[in-house]
Amino acid sequence: MAKIVVAKSAGFCFGVDRAVKIVYDELKKHKTATLGPIIHNKSVVEDLKSKGVRVVNSVDELNPDECVIIRSHGVGADVYKKLEERGISYVDATCPFVAKIHSIVKEKCAQGFEILIAGDKNHPEVEGIVGHCPQSAHVFKDDEELKNFFAENPEILQKKVAIVAQTTYNIKIWDKCIQIAKEFCGSPQIYDTICNATSNRQKEAEELAKASDVMVIIGGKDSSNTIKLYDVCSQYCKCYHIEDAGELCGTYFSGTVSIGITAGASTPAYIIKEVQKQMSEMLKNQEEDFNFEEALEQSFKKIYIGNMVKGYITAVNANEAIVDIGTKHTGYVPLSELTDDPGLKPSDVVKVGDEVDLIVTKINDQDGIVTLSKKKVDAMVGFENILKAKDSGAVLEGVVVGAVKGGLLISSGGVRVFVPASQATTRREEKLEDYLKKTVQFKVIEVNEQRSRAVGSIKAVAKEQREEEEKKFWETVKTGDVFKGEVKSLTSYGAFVNLGPVDGMVHISELSWNKIKHPSEVVKVGDVLEVYVKDLDAEKKRISLGFKKNEENPWEIFKNEYKVGDVVTAKVVSITPFGAFAQIIPGIDGLIHISQISTQRVNNVKDALSVGQTVEAKITEIDLDRKRISISIRALLEDKQAEQEAKDIADAAKNAGVTVE
Helix, strand or coil, X not given: CCEEXXXXXXXXXXXXXXXXXXXXXXCCCCCEEEECCCCCCHHHHHHHXXXXXXXXXXXXXXXXXXXXXXXXXXXXXXXXXXXXXXXXXXXXXXXXXHHHHHHHHHHHHHCCCEEEEECCCCCHHHHHHHCCCCCCXXXXXXXXXXXXXXXXXXXXXXXXXXXXXXXXXCHHHHHHHHHHHHHHHCCCEECCCCCHHHHHHHHHHXXXXXXXXXXXXXXXXXXXXXXXXXXXXXXXXXXXEECCHHHHCCCCCCCCCEEEEEECCCCCHHHHHHHHHHHHHHHHHHHHHCCHHHHHHHHCCCCCCCCEEEEEEEEECCCEEEEECXXXXXXXXXXXXXXXXXXXXXXHHCCCCCEEEEEEEEEECCCCEEEEECHHHHHHHHHHHHHHHHHHCCEEEEEEEEEECCEEEEEEXXXXXXXXXXXXXXXXXXXXXXXXXXXXXXXXXXXXXXXXEEEEEHHHHHHHHHHHHHHHHHHHCCCCCEEEEEEEEEECCEEEEECCCCEEEEEHHHCCCCCCCCHHHCCCCCCEEEEEEEEEECCCCEEEEECCCHHHCHHHHHHHHCCCCCXXXXXXXXXXXXXXXXXXXXXXXXXXXXHHXXXXXXXXXXXXXXXXXXXXXEEEEEECCCCEEEEEHHHHHHHHHHHHHHHHHHHHHHHHCCCCC
C-alpha cells in the first residue's frame, strides 16, 4: 500500500489557534459574535455557530449586548473607531504578526512613505492593513503586477517607499518582488512580514511534494495560505485541494507509491486525522480492486482535440479548475472555459470531487498538459434546449455578457444568444449598456442549426408580461380606485399618468381648482401623483383620472370660513363695464358692482379701480348654488361713515353733559 506522509507543520498556526481559543472562551461568558468568519474553515465556523456564535459582516449588524471578536486577520482603524463610538465591547484576536504590520504601515504613513503591500487585495488581512494607512496604499499580487505599477507610476520613484507583505504570501514570489523593488526604487524600506510559520510550512510542503507522487492539501477554498500551498506543491506532482475527508469521494490513488499531506493554517488537527484515516481505507480498498494492466492502458490512452472526456475535479483556484482525466496528462479548465458568466468564480461552477463532461481544446504532450472546456459541452446541451424553446415558445433566462453594435449577447445554458437592439430595450430612454451583467428573460425567435446560432427577444417577453398585467388591470379596476403614478407626458388638454400596465389621463380641468392655461403650471414630466379613477371605458381601454381633492375645493374652504357681512381684503383681477371682479381667496372671485364701488356715483369702473389693486370690501351676498358672490366697497364705507357719525354724536353729548342711551 502507498506510503502516506503528513507534514509536521500542517494545521493551526499560532495566530489561528489563539483566535479560535479566544472565541470558545468568550462564548462561555456572554453573547458572542465574530466580525467575519473567525478563520477560513467551514467546520470550525459551523461548530461555533451551533454554540450560538453569530457571524456578522459589519459593526452595524451587531447587537448592543454582544461581545464581538476581531478575527486573526485584523481589521482597519475605522472599525475600532465605530466599535468605540457605539460602545460595543470587543476582544481583539488579531494575530500578533498581522498587528505588527498595522504598526509598520501606520508609522511609515506618518513619515510620508508610499506604502506598497504584496498580497491579495480582496483578502480580509490585506483589507485590514490598507485600513491602517491614512493615505492611499497600493496592493500588488505578484512581481509582474509590481513591475507594471512602477512603469505606469514613474512619479513614485521620486518618493520614499515602504513595502510589506501579507503574512501568508508566497515566499518565492516575495523574493522576486524584492529584486524588482530594488531595481526600480534603489533603496526602498522592505519589511519581510511573511509569518515564519508560513515560510516553514511552504518550504516543508515543497520538499514533501518533490518526494511524493500525489499531494493532498487540506484547507478552506477561501484560505489564502492553503491556496499558496497548492500552488507551491503543484509544480512538482499531482495535487488535490480539499476542505475535509468528505471531498475525497471520487478521488483515486491506486498505483500511487507516495502520498503527502499538508494543511493550511486554518485547518484543525482532527480534520487532518480524518483525511489521513479515510485515505488509508480508500487505498486499501482500491488496491484490492486495482487492475494494473487496465490502469496502465488508461494512462497511455490517446486523446485528441475535440474529444469528449470525463474528468474528476481535483482542485479549484481563483483562475481555473484542475482535472484528472485518467491519462498521463494534467487537465486544466480555465475560467473562460468554465462559464460565460462574468460574475462567477471557478468555485461557483465546480467543486473538488465533481465528475464533469469536458471537450479537449489543446494538448501539450511535452509538458503533459491538456486544456479542456466545460463551456463547449454545456453549449451543446444548451443548444438543444434553445431548439426546444423555439418550438414551444418557452421563456428562457440568461446573463447579458456583452453590449455590441446592434444588440446584446446573452449567455444561457452555455449558448450565446444574440438579441438585436430592436428586440432588447422596452423603453426609448434605455441604453444597451444598462443590461450588462443582468439576468434577463427572453424568447427564441430564430435559430440557425447549421451555424449553431440563435436570435432572441427580451421585448417579446416584456410585451407578453405587459399584456397579461394589462388584462388583469382591466378585470379588476373600478371607479374610485386610488393609484400613485408617474406623469409620462403633457398635452395642452391634460397630463398622461402611468398606472403600471396602462396610462390614464388627468384632464386640465382636474389638475387644479384654479384656472390654468396649461398643465405645466401644476405638474411636470416625472412627477408622482396620487390620482383616482374618475371614469373608465374597459372596452375602448380608456381611463379618466381625477387629481383635485375635495378638501382643497376653494368653494368648500370659502363656505367654511366666510359669511355675509364679513369684511375681506380682495385683489382686483378683471374689470368689466358693469363692475370689477376681485379675488377673495385663490379660486374664488367676488363681483363689485359699479354701483358698489363708492358712495359717490361712478361712471367708468376704470376711473376708480385698476387690475392688481387691493381693496377692502364687505360680503353682501353669497349664492353657493350658482357660485356667485357679491362684495361692496360702498357698504363698507357706509358702515364706517355711520360708525363715525355715531361716534361724533356720542362725543358731542358727552361734552354737553348729556347721557346718550
